[in-house]
Amino acid sequence: MVDVVKFSGEKEKFNPNKILKTLKRAGASREQSRRILKDVESSLKDGITTKEILDRVFSGLRETPGIAAKYDLKRALMALGPGGYTFEKYFAEVLKHYGYEVKINQLIKGKRIMQEVDVVAKKDSTYMVECKYYNYPGNYASTKEAMYTYARFLDTNSRMHNFDFPWLATNTKCSWSAIEYSKGVGLKITSWKYPAKESLQRLVEAKKLYPVTVLKTASKFVKQRLLDSGIIMINTLMEMDISELRRKANLSESELKKAILEARQISV
Amino acid sequence: MVDVVKFSGEKEKFNPNKILKTLKRAGASREQSRRILKDVESSLKDGITTKEILDRVFSGLRETPGIAAKYDLKRALMALGPGGYTFEKYFAEVLKHYGYEVKINQLIKGKRIMQEVDVVAKKDSTYMVECKYYNYPGNYASTKEAMYTYARFLDTNSRMHNFDFPWLATNTKCSWSAIEYSKGVGLKITSWKYPAKESLQRLVEAKKLYPVTVLKTASKFVKQRLLDSGIIMINTLMEMDISELRRKANLSESELKKAILEARQISV
Structure with a gap:
């Protein structure tokens, strides 16, 4: 079996099931999946990168942009940057759809210092x-992040603000020992894959809470405009009145219509 | 008054007393200090960088390498890198000279996870x-570091390993709010300037515990060789038998003698 070089620089054996599973999850047909896998396998060589494989998969998904977008959720979440602020807003939106009351960026007087809390849920x-x-x-996210979150929780927990639990949310993976640690101190973790049934990926996919960065037909510029004007989810894009959208994002009607069309394909 | 651009990018008004104080502390004569300050002032222009000023000061200290070395302690500590491991060894050595029993890099079973403790003192x-x-x-060092250190302390503190206090040691500054936080949770902090009477700078200067990176006449290569072979302090350099030094650091006698000579000038 061929070695694949991951983004982290680590190597792992090529695993066709990973591709098939993700394609299935994104909604590709069995036949389409098999065809894409065959194409990927024909290009395999030792030291091939994850990115090269991804590019191959996407060229096989050209005719089905909705599926391509969903396949690429992980990268779409990484495009919410460069800073972390948009991700905070996004995660708060996700929580709202799961019935949480949320407030973002709260300045809270801790026992010892002022604490800026990303989301109160x-x-x-x-x-x-x-x-x-x-x-x-x-x-x-490492144990360092987990411990730091826990220590903030301890400091913010005063008579005035009573938090029941600390919660660490990240768009990537979480180290094994961060998870171990979290169990001991009652820290809730939401990472890309963990916990299996309520991972970020699951939370997003189950209710189709895709960020606008999944759009494939929209340019980077259009996506950034949407994000900057607070339109972070494709749901918002579909629900909002087009004239309001135009005013808010300062984009042309044709650009917006194209984006909405793709958003609908993704949400099917 | 002229604006000086600091390493951090911040600006501050040029303050001649800062230079005079540091020169005095390093052992420069009043006359030498005044001459250097005059030279610096003649070159001042808005937007001058701290580095430009430092270079000017050093050219005025050419004939007194011992003083130059001591003036430059902050940079010497930053040359212990690139990784943090040498600084850990160095800080442990400093503590030893203050009567602490020290152990470095201890793997300790915390309540929840294994913890690698830099120094047990x-x-x-x-x-x-x-x-x-x-x-x-x-x-x-920010509150994040302070909180993380405190959370590690909480986790390592089990019946088996009873630590009385957490301690954060850094070669640079500490944020004001990290210090505020530390007071509340009983975290000891040692940073470049804080606490005033037991800052890292004070601890080093009071007992002349200079790292070999203060040496001005030795090349980068020689200093790295010394560090790599565990000779981190100039004290060690002066105390060790020259033949042992040669064997350990794999350096020529002439290189070592030059280094020892400068070490003696610094230690006067």
């Missing part, structure tokens, strides 16, 4: 959410 | 020391 319990955003692949 | 109390090293100027 309330449902049955109240959570102090710390978002850790990475805008390039190969990264992961 | 014991005197009246037992400290879990976390070292935060920066190898370029303009940086500082």
